Amino acid sequence: MDRRGFLKAGTFAGIASTGAASRLSAAASPSGLEWLSSRPNLRADGTLRLSANENPLGISPGAREAVIEAITDANRYPGFRQKELISRLAARYDLRPENVYLGAGSTEILQMAVQALAASGRPLIVAEPTFEDVPGYRRPFPYRFVTVPLDFRYAHDLERMRDEVEKSNRPSVVYICNPNNPTGSITPSAEVDAWIHDAPESVFFIIDEAYYELVDDASYWSALGWVDRRRNVLVTRTFSKIFGMAGLRIGYGLAHEDTVARFKEFQSNNSTTQLSAAAALASLDDEEFVARSLESNRAARAVVHQTLDELRLGYLPSHTNFIMHEIQGDLRDYIARFREQGISVGRPFPPMLGYNRLSLGTEDEMERWAETIRSFRARGWT
Amino acid sequence: MDRRGFLKAGTFAGIASTGAASRLSAAASPSGLEWLSSRPNLRADGTLRLSANENPLGISPGAREAVIEAITDANRYPGFRQKELISRLAARYDLRPENVYLGAGSTEILQMAVQALAASGRPLIVAEPTFEDVPGYRRPFPYRFVTVPLDFRYAHDLERMRDEVEKSNRPSVVYICNPNNPTGSITPSAEVDAWIHDAPESVFFIIDEAYYELVDDASYWSALGWVDRRRNVLVTRTFSKIFGMAGLRIGYGLAHEDTVARFKEFQSNNSTTQLSAAAALASLDDEEFVARSLESNRAARAVVHQTLDELRLGYLPSHTNFIMHEIQGDLRDYIARFREQGISVGRPFPPMLGYNRLSLGTEDEMERWAETIRSFRARGWT
Numbered sequence: 001m002d003r004r005g006f007l008k009a010g011t012f013a014g015i016a017s018t019g020a021a022s023r024l025s026a027a028a029s030p031s032g033l034e035w036l037s038s039r040p041n042l043r044a045d046g047t048l049r050l051s052a053n054e055n056p057l058g059i060s061p062g063a064r065e066a067v068i069e070a071i072t073d074a075n076r077y078p079g080f081r082q083k084e085l086i087s088r089l090a091a092r093y094d095l096r097p098e099n100v101y102l103g104a105g106s107t108e109i110l111q112m113a114v115q116a117l118a119a120s121g122r123p124l125i126v127a128e129p130t131f132e133d134v135p136g137y138r139r140p141f142p143y144r145f146v147t148v149p150l151d152f153r154y155a156h157d158l159e160r161m162r163d164e165v166e167k168s169n170r171p172s173v174v175y176i177c178n179p180n181n182p183t184g185s186i187t188p189s190a191e192v193d194a195w196i197h198d199a200p201e202s203v204f205f206i207i208d209e210a211y212y213e214l215v216d217d218a219s220y221w222s223a224l225g226w227v228d229r230r231r232n233v234l235v236t237r238t239f240s241k242i243f244g245m246a247g248l249r250i251g252y253g254l255a256h257e258d259t260v261a262r263f264k265e266f267q268s269n270n271s272t273t274q275l276s277a278a279a280a281l282a283s284l285d286d287e288e289f290v291a292r293s294l295e296s297n298r299a300a301r302a303v304v305h306q307t308l309d310e311l312r313l314g315y316l317p318s319h320t321n322f323i324m325h326e327i328q329g330d331l332r333d334y335i336a337r338f339r340e341q342g343i344s345v346g347r348p349f350p351p352m353l354g355y356n357r358l359s360l361g362t363e364d365e366m367e368r369w370a371e372t373i374r375s376f377r378a379r380g381w382t
Numbered sequence: 383m384d385r386r387g388f389l390k391a392g393t394f395a396g397i398a399s400t401g402a403a404s405r406l407s408a409a410a411s412p413s414g415l416e417w418l419s420s421r422p423n424l425r426a427d428g429t430l431r432l433s434a435n436e437n438p439l440g441i442s443p444g445a446r447e448a449v450i451e452a453i454t455d456a457n458r459y460p461g462f463r464q465k466e467l468i469s470r471l472a473a474r475y476d477l478r479p480e481n482v483y484l485g486a487g488s489t490e491i492l493q494m495a496v497q498a499l500a501a502s503g504r505p506l507i508v509a510e511p512t513f514e515d516v517p518g519y520r521r522p523f524p525y526r527f528v529t530v531p532l533d534f535r536y537a538h539d540l541e542r543m544r545d546e547v548e549k550s551n552r553p554s555v556v557y558i559c560n561p562n563n564p565t566g567s568i569t570p571s572a573e574v575d576a577w578i579h580d581a582p583e584s585v586f587f588i589i590d591e592a593y594y595e596l597v598d599d600a601s602y603w604s605a606l607g608w609v610d611r612r613r614n615v616l617v618t619r620t621f622s623k624i625f626g627m628a629g630l631r632i633g634y635g636l637a638h639e640d641t642v643a644r645f646k647e648f649q650s651n652n653s654t655t656q657l658s659a660a661a662a663l664a665s666l667d668d669e670e671f672v673a674r675s676l677e678s679n680r681a682a683r684a685v686v687h688q689t690l691d692e693l694r695l696g697y698l699p700s701h702t703n704f705i706m707h708e709i710q711g712d713l714r715d716y717i718a719r720f721r722e723q724g725i726s727v728g729r730p731f732p733p734m735l736g737y738n739r740l741s742l743g744t745e746d747e748m749e750r751w752a753e754t755i756r757s758f759r760a761r762g763w764t
Contacts, residue, residue: 052459059456067456067657071449074441074661075626077434104486104631104653111650115497116522133651140498140647244457247656249486265522268493268650269515271486274629275449275657279456 048365051344053181053322055244056361057296059279060289063245066282067275074274081277082270088284089252098257099227101264104271106210106238106251111137112266113206113234113253114173118143123172125164127156129349131181131208144168149351154185154316158195171202178220179211182349182357184318188219196223201232209235210251211320213242213290214297220319224254231256234263239276241321242293243283250276296362297321303366304358311377322359324352328382331356337381341372430747433726435563435704437626438743439678441661442671445627448664449657456656463659464652470666471634480639481609483646486653488592488620488633493519494648495588495616495635496555500525505554507546509538511731513563513590526550531733536567536698540577553584560602561593564731564739566700570601578605583614591617592633593702595624595672596679602701606636613638616645621658623703624675625665630658678744679703685748686740693759704741706734710764713738719763723754 059067073081082102090097103109110133114124118141126134128147138145146164151157156176165172179186196205207223226233238251250272253263283289301318308315308325315325327334331353338345346357360366376382441449455463464484472479485491492515496506500523508516510529520527528546533539538558547554561568578587589605608615620633632654635645665671683700690697690707697707709716713735720727728739742748758764 049458054459055457057457058454063456064453067453068450070629071446072440074445074449074629075436075439076431077436077628078631104650104655108650108653136651246459247452247456249460249652249655268486268490268653269518270631271490271650271653273486273631273655273658276655 046342047339048343048361048368050359050361050365050369051346051357052246053241053320053359054246055241055293055321056300056365057244057289057293059244059248060283060286062282062286062289063243063279066278070274070278076274077270078272078274078277079270081274081281082272085277085280086252088281089254092284093224093254095224095228095254096257099254099260101253101255101260101267102272102277103251103253103267104249105240105246106208106236106253107133108268108271109234109236109251109253109263110134110206110208112263113204114138114141115266116263117173117204119171122170123164123168124175125161125172126175127161127177127180129182129352130175131177131210134175134206134208143173150180150183150185154180154183155187155191156180158187158191162195165199165203171204173204173206175206175208177208177210178223179215179319181210181320182322182352183316183324184211184320184322185316185324186215186217186220186319189221189223190219192223193226196226196230196233199232201230204232205234207233207235210238211241212237214294214321215319216294217319227254227256229256231259234259239280239283242290243280243286244289244293245276245279245283248273248276248279250280297360299363300360300366303363303370304360307366307370307373311373311382313382316355322357324349324355324357326354327356334376334382337376338372343369343372345369428724429721430725430743430750432741432743432747432751433728433739434628435623435702435741436628437623437675437703438682438747439626439671439675441626441630442665442668444664444668444671445625445661448660452656452660458656459652460654460656460659461652463656463663464654467659467662468634470663471636474666475606475636477606477610477636478639481636481642483635483642483649484654484659485633485635485649486631487622487628488590488618488635489515490650490653491616491618491633491635491645492516492588492590494645495586496520496523497648498645499555499586501553504552505546505550506557507543507554508557509543509559509562511564511734512557513559513592516557516588516590525555532562532565532567536562536565537569537573538562540569540573544577547581547585553586555586555588557588557590559590559592560605561597561701563592563702564704564734565698565706566593566702566704566739567698567706568597568599568602568701571603571605572601574605575608578608578612578615581614583612586614587616589615589617592620593623594619596676596703597701598676599701609636609638611638613641616641621662621665624672625662625668626675627658627661627665630655630661632658632662679742681745682742682748685745685752686742689748689752689755693755693764695764698737704739706731706737706739708736709738716758716764719758720754725751725754727751 086097086100089100114137120142121144123146124138124143125146128149148160224235235254240246313326468479468482471482496519502524503526505528506520506525507528510531530542606617617636622628695708
C-alpha cells in the first residue's frame with residue numbers, strides 16, 4: 001500500500017473493519033460520560049463551553065496516566081521526550097525524523113512558516129473566512145495579504161487563488177485549511193493535489209490538517225504524500241482536537257528536511273513540555289480513544305442536525321467537531337442570549353454574520369443546547 | 383517600602399527573618415532526598431545530568447498536586463488560567479496585567495523581543511560568553527551582531543557596550559543576562575541602572591533574570607523597577623530554575639504596556655499549557671519550597687567548592703545553580719571522561735575553553751561528582 005493509501009485507510013478504515021467503533025458505541029452509556037476526564041465548566045459561573053472546538057471527552061485515560069508518571073521529569077528540559085515523539089511520528093508516516101518538528105500546538109508551526117516565508121510585497125493568500133491565526137501572525141510582516149472567498153461549496157476557491165498567484169508573478173504563500181475552520185467544510189484533495197503537482201517551488205503551500213482525523217469522506221485525504229518530494233509543502237497537525245489535548249499545546253509539522261531546517265530557525269527552543277510529549281506518546285496509537293471520540297462527535301452532531309432541521313435552520317455539512325449553522329436575527333444578540341443561559345456558543349466570523357460556529361460537546365451537552373435554542377424559538381428570537 | 387526595596391527584600395529576607403531556611407534545613411535529612419519529586423537519570427543508560435542548570439528537587443509537592451488536578455482541563459484552551467497567572471504576577475510586582483506576558487519558558491519572551499526589535503544593520507550587543515538563545519534567535523534577522531567580552535570581574539563590560547551603542551549612532555538592542563549564564567557571575571545592578579537612567583529610548587535593554595531568585599548579594603537587584611517608567615526595558619523571568627519547572631516551559635516578561643503590546647505581535651498563541659500555568663500558580667508563593675531549593679543549592683555548592691579547593695582548581699563566584707570552574711587538560715576529553723562515568727557535566731562555552739560549567743544537583747549527586755573528579759586527578763587527568 002502506498003503512503004497515501006495507507007494514511008487514508010489508517011485509523012478509520014482500520015477501526016471500521018474490526019467493528020471497533022460500533023462495539024465501543026454499544027458498550028457505552030447513552031451519554032458516554034464514563035469516559036469524561038474533562039469537566040464542561042471552566043469558570044465559577046458554570047458556563048458550558050461550546051465555542052472552542054475542543055474534545056469534550058478530555059484526554060485519554062492512558063494520556064492521563066502518562067502525564068502523572070512524567071511529573072518526575074517536570075524539572076528537566078524536555079529534549080529527550082521530544083526526540084522520542086519525533087521518531088514515533090516519523091515512523092508512523094514513513095518519514096524520517098528530519099521531516100518532523102514539534103510546536104506548542106500546530107499554531108506555532110503555522111507561525112514559524114509565516115515568519116520564515118515573509119518578504120516585502122510577497123502575496124499571502126488565504127480563504128475568507130478561514131482560521132484566524134495565519135492572518136494574525138502575518139501582521140508585523142510586509143506581506144501583501146490577499147483573501148479569496150470560499151466557493152459555492154464552501155471549499156477553497158483554488159482557481160481564484162491560482163489566479164492571484166499568477167497575477168502577482170512572484171513567490172507566493174498559500175494557506176489551505178482543510179477541513180476549513182470555521183466552516184467545517186473540505187476542499188477536495190484531488191484539487192489540492194492538482195495544484196501542488198503543477199506549481200513551481202516558488203509557490204509555498206501551508207496545508208493545515210488540524211481536523212484531519214475527524215474527516216470521513218472519500219474526496220478527502222492528507223497532503224503529506226508531498227512532503228518528502230517537494231520543498232514547498234508543509235502539513236500541520238495537532239493533538240488538540242481528536243486527542244483532546246488543546247490545553248497541552250502540542251502539534252507538529254511535516255515537511256521536506258530542507259524546509260524543516262529553514263523553518264526551525266524561527267522555533268522557540270523547547271516549546272513543548274515534558275507532560276505534553278508524554279501525553280502525545282500515550283495517545284498516538286490509542287485507537288480505542290480515537291474511536292470513542294469519533295463516536296461521541298457523531299452522536300453530538302446528530303442532536304444538532306435534528307434540532308436545526310426541526311427549527312428549519314440551514315447548516316454546512318460538517319467534517320469536524322463543530323457546525324456552522326444559520327441563525328435568524330442578529331449574531332451578537334444570539335451569542336449574548338446563549339451566554340445569559342450559561343452557554344458559550346461562538347464568536348462572529350465575518351463575513352458569515354448570518355451563521356454561528358457551534359462546537360460539539362457531548363451528546364448530553366448538545367441536548368442542553370437544543371433545549372435552549374428551542375426556548376429561544378418559542379420566544380421568537382431565532 | 384518602594385518596589386525595588388520590596389523586591390530585593392522579598393523572598394530571601396522574608397525567609398531569613400523568620401528563620402524558615404535554617405529550620406527547614408535542620409528538619410531535612412542530610413541528603414534532602416525526601417523532597418525529590420524528580421529522578422536524576424533521564425535515560426536508560428542512567429546518566430546523571432549535571433549540565434542543564436535544572437533544579438534537582440523536581441517541582442514542589444503543591445505544584446505536583448496542582449498539575450494532577452488540572453488534568454481535567456487538559457482538553458481546554460488555557461486562556462483562563464494564563465489570565466489568572468498574569469493577574470497574580472502583576473499583583474506580586476505591583477504592576478498591571480498589561481505589563482505581564484507569558485512564554486513557553488523565558489526563552490520565548492527573549493525570542494519575541496529579538497524578532498520585534500529586528501531591523502537591518504541594527505546593533506544587537508551581547509556579552510561573550512553569555513546565554514546562547516538570544517544569539518541563536520537573531521540569526522535569520524539582519525542585525526549587526528556585536529559581542530563584548532565580560533570584564534575582569536566576569537561582569538558585563540557595560541562601558542564597552544555603551545561605546546558600541548554610541549559608535550553605531552543608531553537604535554540598538556542590548557542583552558544583559560544577570561546573573562550571566564554560563565559564568566554564574568553578576569553585573570552590579572547600580573551599573574545597569576546608571577546606564578538605563580542615562581540612555582535614550584532608542585537603546586533597548588533586554589534584562590534576563592532567569593536566576594534572579596538564586597542571588598544573595600547586596601550589589602544585585604532586579605531591573606523591574608524600570609518597566610512601568612520606560613518603554614525600552616524588558617525583564618524576563620522563568621519558572622524553570624528556582625521552581626524546578628524546566629520541563630513545563632513557562633516564563634514571563636515584564637515591560638511597559640506599549641512594549642508588551644508590541645512584542646506580543648510575535649507571540650505564538652496560547653504557548654503555555656494548562657498544567658504549566660497550574661503548577662506556576664501553585665509555586666509562586668511557596669516560600670517553603672523556595673527556601674528548600676536555596677538550601678539544597680547551597681549545600682551542593684559547598685561540596686563543589688571544597689572539592690575544587692582541594693584539587694586547586696579555580697572557579698568563578700557562583701550566584702546561580704551552576705559553577706564555572708577551571709579544568710586541566712582538554713575540555714572535550716574532560717566531558718567525554720565524565721560521560722563514560724555516567725555523568726553529563728557540561729558543554730564548551732567558547733571562548734572559556736579552560737573552564738567547565740557544572741550544574742548543581744543534590745548534595746549526594748555532587749558527592750558522586752566529587753569522587754569522580756578525584757579519581758580523574760589520581761589518574762593525572764585533570
